[in-house]
Amino acid sequence: MKAQTTRRAVMAGLAAAPVAGLPAIAGAVVGPDPIFAAIERHKAAWRVFEDCCVLTDEVGSREAGRTITEADETAYEAANDEEQEALQAAPRSNM
Template structure:
């Protein structure tokens, strides 16, 4: 039996395709958002810090984690997906610590939120 290429079959195939694959299907390259790499770097640094033993290794891990925190909250998302992920990350952080007065990034939180919102506002004007 010959497979038919119908509008319904194409739409069903697109619905089953991963969202990340849609730009490739459309023949465009997805814009790389630096916030994804910054979040991943932060998560790796956080895990390494939590697994470190007290002493010089923990001091090094703490320094790397500190730098990753500063880098993350200083990175501006460039896509709606990146902005949404970053806002979710910030919300989870605030739920965890119950305060914005974090010693490391407290002064960066407001700007980080505004940077993410700016992406949505830019998209809304299009």
């Protein structure tokens, strides 16, 4: 006698298929993903960069009655370099 396959049995099998691969995926992820640390480094670098942009803004400085100093420019360049370096961080997870 031939076994009959019902639509309900096929749907149940399809629903369980993604769950069957979970143990293999769970074993591949070990520890926290380093991208989260890279995101936090970028956020910190961006805050410093924004602060330095205010110092080197010619219009804002003129309106505030201050001059842009060499130290302001140096801080801006260092913050810009740090922010760009934080953007280059690549995720190392395999997901």
